[in-house]
Amino acid sequence: MNFQIKRRFFVIAVASFTATVFTSCGSLQNNNTTNTASNPIAKTAANTVVTGTKEKIKIGVTPVPAGEILEFVKKNLAPQAGLDIEIVTFNDSVQNNTALKDGQIDTNYFQHIPFMEDFGKRKNMKMYAFTPQIHLNPVGIFSKRHKSLAEVPQNALVAIPDDVSNAHRALKVLEEAKLIELKPNVQPVSPKDITKNPKNLQIKEIPGSQAIQTLPDVDLSGITGNWVVQSGMKTDKDALAIESTQNPLYAVTLTTLAGKEKDPRIQKLYKLLRDDKVKQFIKNKYRGAVLPIP
Template sequence: MRNTTKITAAVLATGALTLGLTACGSDKADTKAKASDPLVVAASPVPHAEILDYVKDHLAKKAGLNLEVKEFTDYVTPNTATQDGSVDANYFQNQPYLDDFNKKNGTDIVPVVTVHLEPLGLYSSKVKSADDLKKGATVAVPNDTVNEGRALKLLDANGIITLKGGAGNSATPADIAKNPKGLKFKEVEAAQTARSLQDVDAAVVNGNYAIEADLKPAKDALVLESTKNNPYSNFLAVKKGNEDDPRVKKLAKLLTSPEVKKFIADKYDGSVLASF
């Protein structure tokens, strides 16, 4: 049975602003944790918190780990909370996103262990294939730098658009060299892409938000990101200096255990893929 604490983005964003990204940290962050202290991990509800809940309910007690899961619905507050010590770790992001976040916010969050990949997909409630998109169709894409670039690279890889040479992880619609269908792009918060499907012709949706919206990436996506040489696997992350926390090491080992690999395969049926 799930036993998580749900946190709304609005409340946490206020707290993050109050504490500030450059705060010296809470007393908790400055005091060496005991092995018996709870390890508080921030996570997106699906699939991250579900995977952590499996660990908590089936593996943590035997390993001597007191695990507490806090759910966040956005891609910002888990990092600010990790930086200021409100939580001990987070599990929701990939390396390109973290690199961009650290650079823009002056944070020093680092990955600990890679766990899974959620393939990015193009979805529509109006057409059955990407070829059916009409001239001038509107496509929603995430508005954060890395996920927007990732979305455009997905469309490029499937011949829907062509990006200029050298367009990287931070590609924007301005980097499109060819747009045969004259597609229009609507930039929305990543968490809103699936919800925007009724208002646009198609949307590029992150795997976790697709699953939350009852979409099945392996079956429902018009086009789906390839897993080959994919840099967007999600990992457990901590503030730099906390990598050697014994509790973090225990969780890292449990998250990459055969039991978790089987749980991911059984529960997500190809929509989430173990990366270990």
């Protein structure tokens, strides 16, 4: 890697660290509460207020794409279903799950099952994930230097996410594209599990948030759909290879605390998120950067 690339990675890494510190210290962007002590409307369950025929439910999301998808549901489907949806936006996954644990929200919509299970083990928190899942932020392989994978040269520099689950996903897409081979039956895989590397690809693990900024400095980059959406790229036109929905292990779904999964409000919300109108909205808006789960 030349000096210019090293310098760019260093500068971005410092900026990313600073942003992460401030993000992790942030608070809820939406912190509206209902004072039931002075409100004559009866409270029927945690975070639930019956207003006429509508039941209120609070959902934690990340802004894109989950927040946008839920906003579509709130405006177009929830009123007829008798749900009054309050969207609580987080930029930090730890805060989102902590708010769920503390009862500040009823459910959240931002994480895939492997992330939920790992978080639960580390934080001693039991959660429930609804399946089939709702959408996949697929990992795509992108390049600003090459128009096809056939153009990728020997010793090419390839960036992949540095978190365990997304690194696994990016490496599997590279394997499906015949650029590398990985040890079989390993879950999750990492760069050390590469068994064949005909082009001697140089794998560089970086935070996912740096993928777009560093794209001009590398030959290939594995980028998840949520970052692609925010970058303005179009997965259906720009990705050289993409993750499939045939085995949607890393698809995002609705989650809640174990034991609350039978809450009628949450069940109703899950059905709305799985509605065909939502699937069509996802297809039309994100053009492959986000994929609805069949």
